[in-house]
Amino acid sequence: xxxxxxxxSGLREFKMPxxxxxxxxxxxxxxxxxxxxxxxxxxxVCEVETAKAAVELPIPYDGVVRELHFPEGTTVDVGQxxxxxxVAGGSAPTDQPPAAVETPVAEAPAAxxxxxxxxxxxxxEGRTPVLVGYGVAEASTKRxxxxxxxxxxxQPETFPAATAIQGELNGHGPVPVGQRxxxxxxxxxxxxxxxxxxxxxxxxxxxxxxxxxxxxxxxAPAPAPELPAVPGVTASPVPAQAQAPAPVxxxxxxxxxxxxxxxxxxxxxxxxxxxxxxxxHVTEFVTVDVTRTMKxxxxxxxxxxxxxxxxxPLLLIAKALLVAIKRNPDVNASWDEAAQEIVxxxxxxxxxxxxxxxxxxxxxxxxxxxxxxPQLAAALGELVAxxxxxxxxxxxxxxxxxxxxNVGVFGVDTxxxxxxxxxxxxxxxxxxxxxxxxxKGKVKPRQVTTLALSFDHRLVDGELGSKVxxxxxxxxxxxxxxITWA
Numbered sequence: 361x362x363x364x365x366x367x368x369s370g371l372r373e374f375k376m377p378x379x380x381x382x383x384x385x386x387x388x389x390x391x392x393x394x395x396x397x398x399x400x401x402x403x404x405v406c407e408v409e410t411a412k413a414a415v416e417l418p419i420p421y422d423g424v425v426r427e428l429h430f431p432e433g434t435t436v437d438v439g440q441x442x443x444x445x446x447v448a449g450g451s452a453p454t455d456q457p458p459a460a461v462e463t464p465v466a467e468a469p470a471a472x473x474x475x476x477x478x479x480x481x482x483x484x485e486g487r488t489p490v491l492v493g494y495g496v497a498e499a500s501t502k503r504x505x506x507x508x509x510x511x512x513x514x515q516p517e518t519f520p521a522a523t524a525i526q527g528e529l530n531g532h533g534p535v536p537v538g539q540r541x542x543x544x545x546x547x548x549x550x551x552x553x554x555x556x557x558x559x560x561x562x563x564x565x566x567x568x569x570x571x572x573x574x575x576x577x578x579x580a581p582a583p584a585p586e587l588p589a590v591p592g593v594t595a596s597p598v599p600a601q602a603q604a605p606a607p608v609x610x611x612x613x614x615x616x617x618x619x620x621x622x623x624x625x626x627x628x629x630x631x632x633x634x635x636x637x638x639x640x641h642v643t644e645f646v647t648v649d650v651t652r653t654m655k656x657x658x659x660x661x662x663x664x665x666x667x668x669x670x671x672x673p674l675l676l677i678a679k680a681l682l683v684a685i686k687r688n689p690d691v692n693a694s695w696d697e698a699a700q701e702i703v704x705x706x707x708x709x710x711x712x713x714x715x716x717x718x719x720x721x722x723x724x725x726x727x728x729x730x731x732x733x734p735q736l737a738a739a740l741g742e743l744v745a746x747x748x749x750x751x752x753x754x755x756x757x758x759x760x761x762x763x764x765x766n767v768g769v770f771g772v773d774t775x776x777x778x779x780x781x782x783x784x785x786x787x788x789x790x791x792x793x794x795x796x797x798x799x800k801g802k803v804k805p806r807q808v809t810t811l812a813l814s815f816d817h818r819l820v821d822g823e824l825g826s827k828v829x830x831x832x833x834x835x836x837x838x839x840x841x842x843i844t845w846a
Contacts, residue, residue, distance in 0.1 A: 370448035372421060373441040379408070379415045379754060384546050386410045387435045387622060388442065397425045405443060408436075413754045414718065423447035435622060543570040551575045635781045639695070639816040643776045644825055648833040649797055651807040653677075656839045665734050670741035673792060674712075674766055676839065677832070679736060681764060681787055682708060682729050683845050684831035691828050692761050693784045693819050702819060711763035711780060712740065714747040722780055723752050724760040768792060774810040784819045787832065788812040 376386060386408040393405045404416045405425075423445040430436050541558035543551070547570055551558050556578045563570040621629065653676050660671045685692050685708055692705045710728035714721055723746070725731070725739045746752050763786040767775050774790035790810040797806035813829040820828075835841045 370423075370446055371426060372423065372445050372447050374405075374419060374443045374445065376408070376436045376438050376440050376442050377417070378438045379410055379417070383410050383438060383754075384544070385435050385437050386415075388430055388432055389414060390432055391428055393425050393428075393443075395425050395427060399423060399425060399445060409718070410754065413721070413752050413757065414750050415754070419443070419445065421445065421447055541570055542568050547572055547575060551578075554578075632778050635779050638781075639779055640818060641776075641779065641814050642817045642820075642822070642825065643812055643814040644822075644829050645774060645810060645812050646829050646833045647808060647810045648836050649799070649806045650792060650809050650836045653836045653839050654792065654807045660733075666737060669734060669737040670744070671737060674764070674789070675733070675737050675740060676842070677787075677789055677836065678710060678712075678728070678740065678764055679733060679842055680832045680835035681762070682710065682736075683835060683842060684828045685762065686729065687831055687845060688824060688828050691785055691815070691820055691824055694761070694782050695784075695816060695818050705761045708762060709760045711760035711783070711786075712743055713763060713765035714744060714752075716747050716750060716752075718750055721747060721752055721757060722760060722763055723747060723756040724763075726759070762786070764789065768809065774812045776812060777814045779814060779816060783816075785813060785815040785825070785828070787829075788814070 378384075379386065387410075389407045389409050391406050393399055393403075399405060399419050400422050401420060402418050405419045407414060407416050409415075425443065426446050427444040429440075429442050429444070436442055541561065542563065542565075543558055548558065550572060551561075551570075554575060556575055558570055558575075561570050561574050561578050564574055565571045650673070653673060657671060657673055657676060660666050689706075690704065692708055694703045694705065696703055707727050708729040709724040709726050711722045711724040714723065723743050725736070725743060728736065728739070731739060743756075746756070760780055760783055763777075763780050763783060765775075765777050765786060766789045767777075768789050768791035771791055775788050777786045777788045779786050788811065790812070792807055792809040794805050795808040796803050797808055798804075799806055811829060811832060813825060813832075815825045815828075831845075835845065
């Protein structure tokens with residue numbers, strides 16, 4: 361996405377970039393500059409909050425701030441201009457990536473002629489790193505060929521014949537039969553939720569792209585048709601009550617406080633609804649004696665290798681879950697609905713649910729299965745500290761495979777956790793309490809907790825889910841199994 365434009369007078373306009381993957385908006389939390397301030401290439405000018413994290417945006421050139429287009433607290437769509445900088449006499453960025461180059465788009469001719477697709481140079485596999493403030497570089501998307509379909513040797517990244525039909529798409533009627541409507545994923549989801557067929561919508565966006573406004577317009581009630589005038593007949597006036605505006609609803613602010621749904625809260629709600637109504641959840645429970653685990657925690661706090669590291673029950677429970685996944689690898693998977701495939705993961709990105717002032721976030725420890733106990737402790741400590749400071753990056757919250765949520769810190773016994781979208785399992789840890797427990801044939805006070813494992817029943821059946829939960833419980837009862845089973 362282009363993030364800046366320049367006019368002849370040297371005034372550059374910096375646009376809200378997509379600082380994550382597929383984000384459509386962000387809220388401006390704080391401006392660090394004001395009109396008249398001098399800025400330099402790479403200087404942070406504002407902090408924005410997306411649906412995933414708070415991110416600082418650097419400006420990619422030198423100049424003087426002329427205008428801030430939005431005040432703090434405003435939610436801005438990706439692509440909207442947020443700040444204008446006069447670069448006259450300043451230096452332009454020399455290492456600007458191709459994605460930040462403004463490319464003018466010519467209007468489509470009335471009767472365009474089809475153009476043959478131009479083969480592009482092969483792109484390296486993987487995602488190109490993107491500097492915040494420059495936008496997201498375009499990446500090719502590979503689709504699995506359908507059975508029986510002949511696959512051409514080279515396909516362009518854009519839709520076939522998109523140039524040829526551009527004139528028809530730009531306000532000249534709905535998409536022709538057989539052509540795929542052009543719309544961004546959030547717009548497609550909106551249309552699906554509202555029950556609107558994109559093929560019936562007349563696009564108004566650039567290059568024939570269907571916008572949110574087009575979808576909303578498609579479901580808005582049509583205005584009443586005007587009756588033709590009849591000679592000698594006077595139309596009856598519309599009753600006053602029919603013309604009256606809708607009543608304004610007021611609220612007693614002394615008795616109610618209304619908080620706008622946005623940022624992390626909005627994203628969490630959408631993700632949980634999508635997960636709850638997409639993946640069939642099953643939750644299993646086990647109550648376990650963790651007295652030996654608690655003793656091991658105290659011993660590790662005195663261990664020289666663990667000095668300066670965060671050692672707590674969560675650390676050993678995380679390690680126990682990683683061992684259980686190693687013994688039952690099929691639990692670490694995801695469901696690809698589009699390809700109709702089960703994707704088995706040979707790595708574990710362990711998510712840790714963290715309650716922050718901005719709401720609940722779930723950053724994950726990349727390749728947690730490869731880490732030793734001290735390395736895992738260091739990663740957990742860094743993850744928690746970063747989350748509390750509100751500095752967790754969007755990348756840290758992407759790509760998780762399995763999650764742990766510690767509801768026991770709030771004093772509750774356990775819960776039925778909802779899966780993170782795209783993950784197969786989530787383990788909830790209840791409060792660890794001193795309870796009467798039968799130990800070696802006698803009732804004794806023991807440290808006891810309840811674990812709950814929710815899993816996607818499309819991927820994980822009752823046997824596999826039970827094995828994973830039983831393994832975690834067995835390790836916590838006898839922590840020496842961390843060594844024998846690892």
